[in-house]
Amino acid sequence: MIKHQKPAAFYDTFERKEPEAVSTHYCPGCGHGTVHKLIAEAVDDLGIKDRVIFHSPVGCSVFAYYYFDTGNIQCSHGRAPAVATGVRRVHKDAIVISYQGDGDLAGIGTSEIIHAANRGENITVFFVNNAIYGMTGGQMAPTTLQGQKTLTTPTGRDAGRDGLPIGMAEIINAVSSPVYIERVTLSSAKGVLKTRKAVRKGLKYQVEGRGFSFIEILSPCPVNWKMTPVESRQWMSDKLEPVFPVTCFRDAGSTGNPIDSRLDVHKAIASEEIPFMNDKELITLLNGDSPIPNIEILQLEEDQLVKIAGFGGQGVLSCGTLLAKCGIAEGIHASWLPSYGPEMRGGKAYASVILSNDEIGSPVIDDPNVLLAMNGPSLDAFENDVVPGGLIVVNSSIITRKVFRDDVAVLYIPATDIAAGEDLVAAANVILLTVYLRYKRVMPIETLKKIIPVSVNRKEFVAANLRIVDKALEYYETISQL
Amino acid sequence: MSRILMKGNEAVIHGALTGGATHFFGYPITPASEIAQAAAKYFTASGRTFLQAESEIAAINMIYGASSAGARTMTATSGPGLSLMAEGLSYLAGAELPAVVVDVQRAGPGLGNIWPEQSDYNATVKGGGHGNYSNIVFAPNSAQEMCDMTRKAFSLTDTYRMTAIILSDAYIGQMMEPVDIPETVISGERKEWAVYGDAKSRGNLITSILMKPLEMSNHNEHLQHKYRQLEEDCVEYEEYGTEDADIVMTAFGICSRLCHTVTMIMRKEGYKVGFFRPKTLFPFPGKAIKRLAEMNKTLAVVELNTGMMADDVELSVHGCSEILRYNWLGGIVPTVKELAERVAADLKKSGKSRKGGNV
Ligand SMILES: Cc1ncc(C[n+]2csc(CCOP(=O)(O)OP(=O)(O)O)c2C)c(N)n1
Numbered sequence: 001m002i003k004h005q006k007p008a009a010f011y012d013t014f015e016r017k018e019p020e021a022v023s024t025h026y027c028p029g030c031g032h033g034t035v036h037k038l039i040a041e042a043v044d045d046l047g048i049k050d051r052v053i054f055h056s057p058v059g060c061s062v063f064a065y066y067y068f069d070t071g072n073i074q075c076s077h078g079r080a081p082a083v084a085t086g087v088r089r090v091h092k093d094a095i096v097i098s099y100q101g102d103g104d105l106a107g108i109g110t111s112e113i114i115h116a117a118n119r120g121e122n123i124t125v126f127f128v129n130n131a132i133y134g135m136t137g138g139q140m141a142p143t144t145l146q147g148q149k150t151l152t153t154p155t156g157r158d159a160g161r162d163g164l165p166i167g168m169a170e171i172i173n174a175v176s177s178p179v180y181i182e183r184v185t186l187s188s189a190k191g192v193l194k195t196r197k198a199v200r201k202g203l204k205y206q207v208e209g210r211g212f213s214f215i216e217i218l219s220p221c222p223v224n225w226k227m228t229p230v231e232s233r234q235w236m237s238d239k240l241e242p243v244f245p246v247t248c249f250r251d252a253g254s255t256g257n258p259i260d261s262r263l264d265v266h267k268a269i270a271s272e273e274i275p276f277m278n279d280k281e282l283i284t285l286l287n288g289d290s291p292i293p294n295i296e297i298l299q300l301e302e303d304q305l306v307k308i309a310g311f312g313g314q315g316v317l318s319c320g321t322l323l324a325k326c327g328i329a330e331g332i333h334a335s336w337l338p339s340y341g342p343e344m345r346g347g348k349a350y351a352s353v354i355l356s357n358d359e360i361g362s363p364v365i366d367d368p369n370v371l372l373a374m375n376g377p378s379l380d381a382f383e384n385d386v387v388p389g390g391l392i393v394v395n396s397s398i399i400t401r402k403v404f405r406d407d408v409a410v411l412y413i414p415a416t417d418i419a420a421g422e423d424l425v426a427a428a429n430v431i432l433l434t435v436y437l438r439y440k441r442v443m444p445i446e447t448l449k450k451i452i453p454v455s456v457n458r459k460e461f462v463a464a465n466l467r468i469v470d471k472a473l474e475y476y477e478t479i480s481q482l
Numbered sequence: 483m484s485r486i487l488m489k490g491n492e493a494v495i496h497g498a499l500t501g502g503a504t505h506f507f508g509y510p511i512t513p514a515s516e517i518a519q520a521a522a523k524y525f526t527a528s529g530r531t532f533l534q535a536e537s538e539i540a541a542i543n544m545i546y547g548a549s550s551a552g553a554r555t556m557t558a559t560s561g562p563g564l565s566l567m568a569e570g571l572s573y574l575a576g577a578e579l580p581a582v583v584v585d586v587q588r589a590g591p592g593l594g595n596i597w598p599e600q601s602d603y604n605a606t607v608k609g610g611g612h613g614n615y616s617n618i619v620f621a622p623n624s625a626q627e628m629c630d631m632t633r634k635a636f637s638l639t640d641t642y643r644m645t646a647i648i649l650s651d652a653y654i655g656q657m658m659e660p661v662d663i664p665e666t667v668i669s670g671e672r673k674e675w676a677v678y679g680d681a682k683s684r685g686n687l688i689t690s691i692l693m694k695p696l697e698m699s700n701h702n703e704h705l706q707h708k709y710r711q712l713e714e715d716c717v718e719y720e721e722y723g724t725e726d727a728d729i730v731m732t733a734f735g736i737c738s739r740l741c742h743t744v745t746m747i748m749r750k751e752g753y754k755v756g757f758f759r760p761k762t763l764f765p766f767p768g769k770a771i772k773r774l775a776e777m778n779k780t781l782a783v784v785e786l787n788t789g790m791m792a793d794d795v796e797l798s799v800h801g802c803s804e805i806l807r808y809n810w811l812g813g814i815v816p817t818v819k820e821l822a823e824r825v826a827a828d829l830k831k832s833g834k835s836r837k838g839g840n841v
């Protein structure tokens with residue numbers, strides 16, 4: 001059936017092009033116009049015009065928004081599937097169409113199309129493959145045929161230099177999530193009819209919420225192929241279609257059920273919707289369930305510049321947060337700066353914690369007045385930085401040497417052994433921390449005991465950590481008697 | 483209200499959600515990854531959307547889509563990712579789409595390293611991508627400000643239809659400090675220009691294309707006008723001790739923390755040192771800086787880059803006063819002592835009075 005009237009999904013006149021315009025900007029014999037019309041008709045028939053958000057690419061169809069009387073977004077080159085993903089995640093009921101050329105989708109945008117397909121975004125992609133860059137005047141596309149002359153392959157595409165034409169439908173077919181993948185052609189009236197069906201199906205599946213559809217449409221670009229429209233169609237069936245087989249690669253929607261079991265998994269996961277929290281619920285969530293108790297307002301005798309150092313896994317960073325939280329509970333200012341990144345992998349870890357009565361300026365500690373050294377390398381690294389009169393607490397279970405400095409106070413604590421005695425080697429850090437707080441009388445040990453329950457991540461270890469604090473105090477009493 | 487000890491990076495997400503953000507698209511990169519991780523936790527748990535994109539290019543374009551669709555949306559990255567987002571930032575500006583982008587700066591160029599630098603100043607304050615455009619740029623210097631500035635950014639970007647960049651650095655992002663969680667949520671409203679996939683918004687078009695030079699020119703004028711308006715309405719800065727100072731330490735981000743400490747210490751020692759910190763880098767507090775210059779203050783601009791903000795300071799003061807450039811690169815952060823010695827030496831050299839200031 002030939003329709004003479006414009007589909008309702010098109011504007012009556014194309015004012016965005018120029019006032020009163022009725023013709024498109026496409027060249028005579030161009031396939032884009034045909035595809036536009038097929039899409040517009042399908043939109044009409046499905047009654048989804050108000051819901052459509054049409055994504056136009058960079059390429060000759062960049063101005064698709066001149067024509068489609070729908071919501072329109074013009075995207076950057078190749079990124080329409082990512083833009084469409086953003087839209088899809090905001091509006092569940094919108095009909096999201098991504099319309100792209102072969103430079104756009106098969107060249108610059110391969111990453112975005114593959115990953116949108118792989119996420120199974122419920123969108124419909126129309127991929128217009130005309131084997132050339134139309135808009136920029138006829139350069140090679142990834143789909144340009146071997147030997148085909150273009151502005152950038154003046155002697156013909158050379159597989160040895162440029163590789164062979166890329167089959168995007170085949171690539172998408174290697175991805176499990178899409179529901180529908182078909183390649184169609186505009187080379188004949190029959191091909192157009194099949195295209196019409198494919199366009200409809202791709203949109204219908206989206207309306208039904210089935211997932212990702214990919215329709216590759218072989219399409220003529222007579223101007224840049226330097227052929228008449230008639231020659232173009234002949235060339236398509238003679239040359240293009242043998243390289244890009246016209247076929248349906250996947251139709252998991254036709255049975256009403258996705259055929260791929262992995263698809264079921266995808267659907268199952270995707271359907272688990274978490275309700276949108278109201279403001280009150282959100283604020284509660286953000287405040288967490290372990291608020292730091294307010295204990296009292298403490299005045300420190302001096303700023304505590306504490307460096308805690310050891311190897312990864314010794315709880316150096318968490319020991320630092322424990323100390324900082326104690327500070328906050330005491331109403332003083334606290335900052336915590338970790339070592340981070342690759343340095344931490346198997347290597348040294350350290351945290352710098354500052355406690356101060358005043359607002360903290362630099363969080364960086366150049367010269368600590370307390371060093372909690374969990375292992376030998378950290379003592380080696382930081383011993384000389386400690387200010388004269390400062391304190392070094394040494395984990396003597398692991399560090400066999402003595403501190404060289406004679407202008408600092410030193411406590412040797414077999415922290416790892418004490419912790420092992422309580423079956424909690426990982427809590428050696430808490431022992432050094434306890435001893436430091438006790439020795440310098442920074443704050444009551446009670447504070448530490450109140451903070452441990454809100455600071456230790458795994459609640460089953462809270463009791464053991466509290467026991468460890470007592471063990472540390474016991475040990476401290478034995479050495480302070482000496 | 484409760485105070486929670488958290489990383490600046492995590493605080494961003496608390497600010498975002500209480501600022502009405504609903505969609506986060508991100509790609510991991512040190513030292514910004516905790517932002518995406520916190521988003522994955524809190525956006526998801528609260529029924530908002532977190533999605534890990536396949537690249538920063540995809541992330542910024544997902545933002546382009548979500549923002550077109552009317553959502554309050556954001557991402558977070560560091561240098562290499564910011565470079566990949568340049569085209570997207572330009573498109574956002576061209577199409578006048580609101581968005582929030584957090585840049586936790588690391589050292590560059592190239593893969594560089596993950597220690598703090600402030601060398602994305604030009605790439606953010608001067609736009610970053612192609613064309614004549616600007617972003618709103620906030621420069622937080624604490625975990626609390628990571629939260630508060632992000633929260634504020636969402637309303638501002640909606641009002642001005644611009645991208646706001648939270649220009650942080652590795653230390654401000656990685657550092658933990660107590661943060662007061664805001665008690666209310668400022669949600670976004672329906673935007674009459676966005677596409678919602680409904681009848682009411684059907685005629686809407688999001689594009690950065692204006693084919694006629696005159697129209698493109700007018701659009702550019704419109705953008706520039708908006709940027710000038712921002713300078714009237716939204717400049718933020720903080721200063722301390724500038725009234726009697728001979729030398730004013732001028733810095734943003736992590737450097738402003740160091741300079742704050744140096745200022746306090748040196749004033750106690752009797753040096754006439756002041757402190758000036760832009761909290762917004764675009765709009766830039768050029769007028770306030772000019773005022774200091776006119777009072778004949780020496781401005782010592784302390785940065786972890788080659789002097790990018792110092793260039794803007796020079797432009798603001800027009801040779802009215804002496805500008806000193808203190809720069810560190812590669813992830814090296816000066817010690818407080820080093821900085822103080824430098825200031826003392828420069829004060830001596832300039833022959834300005836050294837001591838006698840009040841704390
Ligand atoms: C980032 C970027 N690189 C290059 C271009 C220039 N450019 C515009 S369209 C195009 C190719 C379009 O070809 P295709 O996708 O095949 O669409 P057609 O014009 O053939 O329909 C190119 C390279 C651009 N706009 N943006």
Ligand code: SF4
Pocket residue numbers: 025026027028029030031032060130134135220221222223224
């Ligand atoms: S250049 Fe080719 S693709 Fe572009 S409008 Fe003309 S015929 Fe169509």
